[in-house]
Amino acid sequence: MFRQFANQVAAAGTTAAPTAIAPTLRSDIYTAIDQVKAWVIGGMGQAGDGMSYGSVLATIQKHFPDTKMGLENMGSAENEVSVVVCGVTNMILEMSKWEGMAGGMTMRTWSDGLVEAHGRLPAGSRKNGIAKGIVRGISQNTDISLMTKEFTAKIQIISSLKSVCSRIYGAGSADARQAEAVLSSRLI
Template sequence: MFRNFTSTLAAVNAGGKKDDAKKSISPTLRTDIYSAMDQTKAWLGGEGGGGQAGDGVSYGSIVSTIQKHFPDITVGLDSVGQAEGEVAIVVGGVTNMILEMSKWDGMAGGMAMRTWVDTLSDAHGRISADRGGVKISRKELVGRGITRGVNQLTDVTLMTREFAARIQIISLLKSVNTKIHGTGSDQARQGEALWSSKFI
């Protein structure tokens, strides 16, 4: 489902941006970020009767919010119902929204990233680890999706150039994999290495 979305993010990360750079912050960006965080927390945990990651439908409102700020992103149909893919797209999109805000207001971006990392950790912690007879639990799929969204679909070129805010944001992004997969896990070590390289 997300091949087009992922391809678009990859093209942006490779430098395929539009020539007309934004001149100011969107007036609704901050509100949309916190709204998307609240929606994502409920969606990841399957709380509130609004669907859950992997149902193939309920991510739509979150993706619509992301597309308000990244309109060139299109969502394909080749991963409908795949929890890991849906989570990766949503996590990558919301993370990019926060990085976009950090470009205009580094401190606000850092505070939003702190809230986002805590939201992801809390939502993942509330998911049952019960496999229910399947090979991979929903909790593991959501964890993999969070890791993929943060490590692969995040566009670091959107991040602020303010030194202190940049260090704070990168440190928070480094901590995501540790919070989700545990200290010393392969994912935590890979995330640490990846985000440490972004200091340069």
């Protein structure tokens, strides 16, 4: 009798892990990538305005409902970009658990999109803040435990993430080396 009760209590306390990829995850990722690129460039609001991230955040929250902007992040381009970039990166890492190589290719598309959007910004403090937000979202906030265990796909994803740092800050720059070191320390 005690064993049955203990098993019921243990079963009630665990949540079952998903057994398949969410059916809309892939399309939501590509929707989010397009939304983020337009948002960073300034096509649909502007990063740092405190409200235009809503549609991107809603797309992320379909798969990670606990993702929130938080009052401390609102109104700062760097902080808003960090949260959004982290959310989309986590979505891609989640997809890589189910489809390793597709996750690697999607991560390449995502990293290219981030670098392209950053490159289209005019020079200034806003561009620097967005660069810091992108790199922080990737190197510090991303949940690395979501990444695939497939060796080839994992290497491709890590390479894509590291390339964002060097492509945004410039290869060999102190900022790029520091961001890559932080990312590497989290991956080991």
